[in-house]
Amino acid sequence: MSSDLAQRILGAVESIPPGFVLTYGDVAELVGTRAVRHVGRVLSVSGGTPANEGVAGGGGGTVPWHRVLRSDGSLAEHLYTEQRQLLLGEGVRFIGDKVDLENYRWDGVSTTTA
Numbered sequence: 001m002s003s004d005l006a007q008r009i010l011g012a013v014e015s016i017p018p019g020f021v022l023t024y025g026d027v028a029e030l031v032g033t034r035a036v037r038h039v040g041r042v043l044s045v046s047g048g049t050p051a052n053e054g055v056a057g058g059g060g061g062t063v064p065w066h067r068v069l070r071s072d073g074s075l076a077e078h079l080y081t082e083q084r085q086l087l088l089g090e091g092v093r094f095i096g097d098k099v100d101l102e103n104y105r106w107d108g109v110s111t112t113t114a
Contacts, residue, residue, distance in 0.1 A: 005031065005033060005038065005042075006038075006042045006046065008031040008032075009027060009028075009031055009038065009039055009042040009043075010042060010046055010063055011031075012027050012030045012031050013027060013039075013043065013063055013064060013065065013067065013068055014062075014063060014064065016064060016067040016068075016106050017106065017111045018064075018090045018091075019090045019091045019092060019104070019111075020067065020092075020104055020105070020106035020111075021067045021068070021069050021073075021087070021092060021099055021101070021104050021105060021106065022067065022068055022069070022105065022106055023068070023069050023070065023071045023073075023101075023105075024036045024037075024039045024040055024068055024069070024070065024071070025071050026105070026106075027039045027068060030108065039068065040068075043063065043065045043068065046063065066079075066082070066083045066086040066087055067087070069099055069101075072098060073095075073098035073099040073100070073101045074097060074098050074099075075097070075098075075099075087099065092104045
């Protein structure tokens with residue numbers, strides 16, 4: 001994977017406003033790739049995980065990893081508790097164990113929920 005693609009992925013994730021989410025597929029589409037798994041890989045190796053305090057590439061910029069979800073709105077099992085708390089803290093609501101994608105999926109433009 002090119003470093004250009006990784007930087008585009010990180011930029012896309014950093015652009016998601018608080019209180020909104022995207023799926024891994026949404027991020028991939030936004031940056032022009034069909035390789036959805038690259039999104040998760042970039043977030044994990046670039047520090048976009050709680051274990052690394054969200055520091056992207058060690059450069060001090062935070063990556064809001066918690067705003068990226070599975071296609072059905074579910075959270076990563078190994079990060080579930082922390083990811084859920086971070087999202088709830090931003091006002092994102094859930095239907096059961098999944099984020100209410102209809103109301104909190106970012107359209108790339110607006111910054112108000114439905």
